[in-house]
Amino acid sequence: MTKAPLTLHLAAPRGFCAGVDRAIKIVEMAIEKWGAPVYVRHEIVHNKFVVDALREKGAVFVEELEECPQDRPVIFSAHGVPKSVPQAAEAREMLYVDATCPLVSKVHIEAARHHDAGLQIVMIGHAGHPETVGTMGQLPEGEVLLVEVPEDVADLQPRDTDRLAFVTQTTLSVDDTAEVVAALMARFPAIVGPHKEDICYATTNRQEAVKAMAPDCDAILVVGAPNSSNSKRLVEVGARAGCSYAQLVQRADDIDWRSLDGIRSVGITAGASAPEVLIEEVIDAFRDRYDVSVNPVVTAEENVEFKVPRVLRLPG
Known part of the structure; x- marks a missing residue:
């Protein structure tokens, strides 16, 4: 056949x-x-x-x-x-x-620096996510106020509206975060932002690649875990960028083939914690069912490397 x-x-x-x-x-x-x-x-x-x-x-x-x-x-x-x-x-x-x-640690240092300068912190993040819990836990209780969406900004009760700074979780949607920042700046014109955006380079780059390919795709599959913030954001970015079917799959077994019936083009990406072997597994599953041609959509080159802690590099 x-x-x-x-x-x-x-x-x-x-x-x-x-x-x-x-x-x-x-x-x-x-x-x-x-x-x-x-x-x-x-x-x-x-x-x-x-x-x-x-x-x-x-x-x-x-x-x-x-x-x-x-x-x-x-x-x-x-x-x-x-x-x-x-x-x-x-x-x-x-x-x-x-x-x-290290990019999360940078946010921790930033929050501590603002706190030392007498500012109260607003964190843009997802309640209960380990990164948000970790960042809020850098400072004493009440020193970090959490907002998730622009609507939350109206409910904030800071102790001094002129003495505020904001930080963000590193794995958020770039566009969604911009909306929250705009709401914060509208209500608190004196609020201090990060020197450099907190959303990490990897999150930003993966979202840009999805935006670039979404208009050409009948469907987008994001390989990633259901508890991975950056993976879930990729699904949302794909849908918002014009792809009517964007789904998160942990691996090839999770693909809903019936929903893909009649499609001609599929975008594939993966969250920042998904290994390449799972992406290859998904591609192989498509090759089993279709006559596949692969079109790389390259929007950035990454060559970032972080050293492991010194204790692991020392002998003994």
Whole structure:
């Protein structure tokens, strides 16, 4: 039987960012250096495939520090943790390695700097997301006010409307965040913003690639986890950019083939914590069913690399 022709628009950049790559390396190097088990507080990155692979190598994933034995190393996830977590690890004299993405750490430093200057912080982020919890936890209770959407700005009750600064979660939709920032600046003209945008280069680049290919796609599939903020934002960006069918899939088994019946072109991208092997798996699934031609959609080149913490580079 002849296969129907199908164009796969393949977004670039896609998949792993430098922060995710570094976090995974930290877990692997810690197991190599100290042996298994090595404990990890929260999923190191939001991807089941990655977490399961590290679990097989000897990583034990826990929700809270209390679940970790005192005599084994513990790693903090790429999303960052509240200040109280390393403090508790130090109090228990635990060996810990912080895998917080350097671009998230930059936001933590920024928030602390504004706080030291006497400003109250407004954080644009998703309530309950580990990165938001970690950033808000850098400062004392009440020093960081959270907003998710422009409508939240009207309800803010800062102690001084002229002494405010804002920071953002690094994995938000660029366009949605711009709307919240506009609402903040309209209500609080004196509010201080970041020197450089907090939304990270990888999130921005992946969203731009989706915007570029969306008008040419009958459908867009984003390879990523349902708890991955940047992956979910890619789905929203695809839909907003004119693609009527944009879906998140964890891997090829999740593709709803009936919904794709009759299509001629599909865009494929992946969130920053999805490994390339899962993208290849999705492409192979399309090749099994269609006569596929691949069209790379390249909107940026990435060559960012972050060093692992010094303790892992030292012998012994």
